[in-house]
Amino acid sequence: MNSFTIDLKKTSGSPLYEQLYRYISGEIRSGNLKKNEKLPSKKALASHLNISQNTVETAYFMLMQEGYIYSKPRSGYYVCDISDLVPLPKVTVPAVSARPEEKYRYDFRTNAVDISSFPFKTWAKLNREVVYQSPELLFAGDVRGDRCLRESLTKYLREFRGVRCSPDQIVIGAGIEYLLTLVCGLVGPGISVAVENPGYGRAVSVITNSGREVKYIPLDSDGMRPDLLRESGAGLAYITPSHQFPTGIIMPIRRRAELLSWAAESDGRYIIEDDYNSEFNFAGKPVPAVQGIEGGGRVIYMSTFSRTLAPSIRIAYMVLPEELMKRFFEKFGRYSSTVSRFEQHTLCRFIDGGHLSRHLNRVKHIYRRRRDRLASTLLSLPCSPKLRISGESAGLHLIVEGPESLIKKALDNAMRENIRVFRLSDYYFEGKGREALILGYASMPEEDFKPAVELLFSSCN
Amino acid sequence: MNSFTIDLKKTSGSPLYEQLYRYISGEIRSGNLKKNEKLPSKKALASHLNISQNTVETAYFMLMQEGYIYSKPRSGYYVCDISDLVPLPKVTVPAVSARPEEKYRYDFRTNAVDISSFPFKTWAKLNREVVYQSPELLFAGDVRGDRCLRESLTKYLREFRGVRCSPDQIVIGAGIEYLLTLVCGLVGPGISVAVENPGYGRAVSVITNSGREVKYIPLDSDGMRPDLLRESGAGLAYITPSHQFPTGIIMPIRRRAELLSWAAESDGRYIIEDDYNSEFNFAGKPVPAVQGIEGGGRVIYMSTFSRTLAPSIRIAYMVLPEELMKRFFEKFGRYSSTVSRFEQHTLCRFIDGGHLSRHLNRVKHIYRRRRDRLASTLLSLPCSPKLRISGESAGLHLIVEGPESLIKKALDNAMRENIRVFRLSDYYFEGKGREALILGYASMPEEDFKPAVELLFSSCN
Numbered sequence: 001m002n003s004f005t006i007d008l009k010k011t012s013g014s015p016l017y018e019q020l021y022r023y024i025s026g027e028i029r030s031g032n033l034k035k036n037e038k039l040p041s042k043k044a045l046a047s048h049l050n051i052s053q054n055t056v057e058t059a060y061f062m063l064m065q066e067g068y069i070y071s072k073p074r075s076g077y078y079v080c081d082i083s084d085l086v087p088l089p090k091v092t093v094p095a096v097s098a099r100p101e102e103k104y105r106y107d108f109r110t111n112a113v114d115i116s117s118f119p120f121k122t123w124a125k126l127n128r129e130v131v132y133q134s135p136e137l138l139f140a141g142d143v144r145g146d147r148c149l150r151e152s153l154t155k156y157l158r159e160f161r162g163v164r165c166s167p168d169q170i171v172i173g174a175g176i177e178y179l180l181t182l183v184c185g186l187v188g189p190g191i192s193v194a195v196e197n198p199g200y201g202r203a204v205s206v207i208t209n210s211g212r213e214v215k216y217i218p219l220d221s222d223g224m225r226p227d228l229l230r231e232s233g234a235g236l237a238y239i240t241p242s243h244q245f246p247t248g249i250i251m252p253i254r255r256r257a258e259l260l261s262w263a264a265e266s267d268g269r270y271i272i273e274d275d276y277n278s279e280f281n282f283a284g285k286p287v288p289a290v291q292g293i294e295g296g297g298r299v300i301y302m303s304t305f306s307r308t309l310a311p312s313i314r315i316a317y318m319v320l321p322e323e324l325m326k327r328f329f330e331k332f333g334r335y336s337s338t339v340s341r342f343e344q345h346t347l348c349r350f351i352d353g354g355h356l357s358r359h360l361n362r363v364k365h366i367y368r369r370r371r372d373r374l375a376s377t378l379l380s381l382p383c384s385p386k387l388r389i390s391g392e393s394a395g396l397h398l399i400v401e402g403p404e405s406l407i408k409k410a411l412d413n414a415m416r417e418n419i420r421v422f423r424l425s426d427y428y429f430e431g432k433g434r435e436a437l438i439l440g441y442a443s444m445p446e447e448d449f450k451p452a453v454e455l456l457f458s459s460c461n
Numbered sequence: 462m463n464s465f466t467i468d469l470k471k472t473s474g475s476p477l478y479e480q481l482y483r484y485i486s487g488e489i490r491s492g493n494l495k496k497n498e499k500l501p502s503k504k505a506l507a508s509h510l511n512i513s514q515n516t517v518e519t520a521y522f523m524l525m526q527e528g529y530i531y532s533k534p535r536s537g538y539y540v541c542d543i544s545d546l547v548p549l550p551k552v553t554v555p556a557v558s559a560r561p562e563e564k565y566r567y568d569f570r571t572n573a574v575d576i577s578s579f580p581f582k583t584w585a586k587l588n589r590e591v592v593y594q595s596p597e598l599l600f601a602g603d604v605r606g607d608r609c610l611r612e613s614l615t616k617y618l619r620e621f622r623g624v625r626c627s628p629d630q631i632v633i634g635a636g637i638e639y640l641l642t643l644v645c646g647l648v649g650p651g652i653s654v655a656v657e658n659p660g661y662g663r664a665v666s667v668i669t670n671s672g673r674e675v676k677y678i679p680l681d682s683d684g685m686r687p688d689l690l691r692e693s694g695a696g697l698a699y700i701t702p703s704h705q706f707p708t709g710i711i712m713p714i715r716r717r718a719e720l721l722s723w724a725a726e727s728d729g730r731y732i733i734e735d736d737y738n739s740e741f742n743f744a745g746k747p748v749p750a751v752q753g754i755e756g757g758g759r760v761i762y763m764s765t766f767s768r769t770l771a772p773s774i775r776i777a778y779m780v781l782p783e784e785l786m787k788r789f790f791e792k793f794g795r796y797s798s799t800v801s802r803f804e805q806h807t808l809c810r811f812i813d814g815g816h817l818s819r820h821l822n823r824v825k826h827i828y829r830r831r832r833d834r835l836a837s838t839l840l841s842l843p844c845s846p847k848l849r850i851s852g853e854s855a856g857l858h859l860i861v862e863g864p865e866s867l868i869k870k871a872l873d874n875a876m877r878e879n880i881r882v883f884r885l886s887d888y889y890f891e892g893k894g895r896e897a898l899i900l901g902y903a904s905m906p907e908e909d910f911k912p913a914v915e916l917l918f919s920s921c922n
Contacts, residue, residue: 025714065711066748067713111601112601116596124588124593135581139573140772174639174800177797178635202795205796211672252528253528255528306601312598312602313599313802314635315801334662334663335667336772338639338799340801342774
């Protein structure tokens with residue numbers, strides 16, 4: 001073959017060399033250009049197509065790089081033998097069905113925050129400062145997260161949660177799920193993980209996906225039962241002592257000590273304290289963390305900014321006991337941190353500048369008012385004496401229990417009226433659980449409480 | 462006990478109720494207040510301490526919540542029995558040694574970018590717009606990442622990498638390590654993973670940490686050897702065909718087809734195509750992705766913005782075949798995305814506004830000049846005829862080979878002169894590998910090339 005006839009489009013979006021490359025590689029793949037066939041010289045082709053020799057050179061170079069053609073010194077370019085290659089399958093772009101965003105008339109979701117109170121201006125300003133002032137943050141940082149944020153968190157944790165740690169023990173990561181995955185990688189194989197029943201389904205997903213067996217431990221009125229934990233043979237216990245999810249139980253000091261005692265009984269046992277929502281305690285100061293009672297040898301403390309800032313800001317952190325910190329470096333020392341350094345430093349300035357505590361005070365006030373408003377709306381129902389509200393001293397949702405028929409009707413009403421509520425029974429992993437409504441109030445406008453509650457309990461009298 | 466003598470500090474940082482709470486809980490823990498001992502009434506204590514009754518109420522409420530005290534109706538408050546609790550260990554804050562940031566005289570690091578060309582202004586501006594204009598981004602988003610970014614990536618991948626996919630198949634995550642961890646969770650137990658030898662150590666860490674066995678497959682001049690891959694019994698093959706890490710081999714079409722043929726031979730086999738650095742091809746258009754040749758049934762395509770933007774911006778993504786996408790929803794459907802939605806949307810606007818391609822053109826130009834400058838510096842050495850430079854047509858580092866004694870001396874010089882270089886032999890997981898210097902040039906100022914190279918090869922003549 002001495003030349004090609006190609007319709008090169010100078011005004012097309014793709015450069016000429018690329019059009020040429022595509023044409024020739026297509027001809028080779030389709031068999032129109034046979035193996036060992038000689039291609040036109042660069043000079044001849046350039047002149048034939050009225051394009052620069054550089055363009056041809058680039059296309060030929062790409063074809064060589066990819067193994068479509070080869071060159072013989074002082075002779076020219078030839079087609080490679082690709083005839084015996086597997087026939088390449090036809091391309092089909094699959095349509096994986098995405099779950100559509102559902103819209104509710106009223107939404108008692110539990111995983112949301114009050115959008116309007118987010119300090120957009122401060123956040124954007126701090127972020128801009130960080131981007132402008134700290135170009136060196138473009139380089140990879142410490143696998144645990146940057147020291148600046150770990151120091152801010154150490155102070156914050158000491159002051160607000162009674163957690164005692166050094167910045168060296170903190171690992172920052174993009175969400176509790178990610179951190180829990182790391183933790184599952186830090187303990188020996190075959191160690192199973194105890195989880196509260198009812199409890200947090202995502203934690204169960206993570207633990208199971210990490211290849212570990214989950215043991216479901218029933219609760220009594222103080223939280224996870226230590227006797228059943230001990231019987232289970234688990235080596236890790238994942239608990240939510242500040243505000244048990246979803247029941248809202250605040251674990252008393254005695255139970256905390258009993259669980260610590262379980263951990264101390266045998267080498268390699270740890271409590272994973274997920275301190276979610278602890279900032280939203282509406283009766284005085286939040287209960288201090290288990291980690292602080294014990295000193296940190298047996299407790300892996302975890303928390304997140306999902307609720308204190310927003311679910312979409314993916315910054316969580318954990319405090320590892322010294323022994324596990326060493327293992328962390330061995331196993332994960334080569335990883336990169338999962339949180340953008342720009343966002344880490346924005347958050348660091350946000351905490352150090354006092355914006356976080358101001359923000360927390362502001363939203364705590366809002367959430368307390370919402371909780372009160374929702375509770376009083378429920379208590380003003382004609383059937384309110386039959387209802388029992390719990391979980392109200394902390395967290396961002398209420399539990400509403402009552403006679404089976406009444407709760408069942410409320411769930412039916414929710415379905416019919418397109419109101420999102422959650423049911424306590426859905427949070428049981430095994431056994432028949434109590435039934436109750438879980439009503440999250442963080443993101444619902446207050447004026448919606450009355451109509452939503454009245455629809456739910458329309459048959460309540 | 463009828464009352465306490467506490468030195469409450471009205472001007473202290475911590476509120477009075479908290480000081481009171483701390484004092485009483487301390488007295489109970491230390492045994493100064495015994496079980497069943499009665500506490501002063503709220504009214505009496507308030508009057509005694511000259512504080513409001515509300516303050517006492519709050520402190521008592523906290524003590525009750527935590528199980529330090531209990532109330533008897535119409536009688537008062539009493540100390541709980543915590544005498545049999547395990548003695549709580551002393552707190553020591555461990556000092557986990559952090560690895561100090563090392564400072565080099567000259568740094569040929571391979572994982573860096575040119576800081577000065579980062580579009581700080583545009584990035585900060587877009588970020589600010591996103592934060593201001595999209596408050597709804599505070600809510601949790603799609604586990605795969607937001608549709609807006611997945612759509613931008615689909616177009617970008619089609620245009621620049623020949624990847625054919627739908628936005629539904631894309632999963633965005635905080636780094637290749639995280640995505641690779643997910644992939645390891647998508648295939649059946651017992652499936653081992655083939656990795657290029659020499660190759661990318663972090664990938665090996667992730668695969669091993671996911672509990673999978675790694676099979677090291679030697680390379681020939683075209684990349685991973687298909688015969689040895691087949692013998693290995695692996696079910697997944699992790700490859701870097703655009704620019705093999707670290708050797709810089711660009712895998713020819715024939716080898717790509719051979720590996721695809723291996724994948725097609727048996728159900729459940731997949732190629733993981735890590736397309737890192739593919740944007741920095743200095744000879745025409747980058748070689749299209751393996752995924753695009755094949756259509757995506759057997760290829761898991763992965764890439765990252767670590768090099769195209771910066772290592773600290775933690776946004777990577779993968780394209781999953783339909784079958785694995787289904788499994789992804791089953792296993793990880795409840796997870797949250799690991800990338801902040803603010804950053805996702807900033808990047809989305811960055812791509813859609815044409816900023817990414819402009820930025821890439823700009824840095825490609827800079828990096829090509831640096832590569833040329835570094836290469837010509839090496840070629841102007843007296844001993845340059847003894848040196849062989851490779852890996853130069855793509856990526857952001859060069860491989861320099863030569864006589865053993867010369868390379869050894871260069872490594873000694875690097876050590877003595879505090880110059881960071883990497884050695885090819887360190888990237889072999891087994892077997893004795895070739896020795897060579899790996900010189901990353903992305904972040905080193907050009908004027909440093911000459912003095913650094915002259916120090917390295919001071920004994921070269």
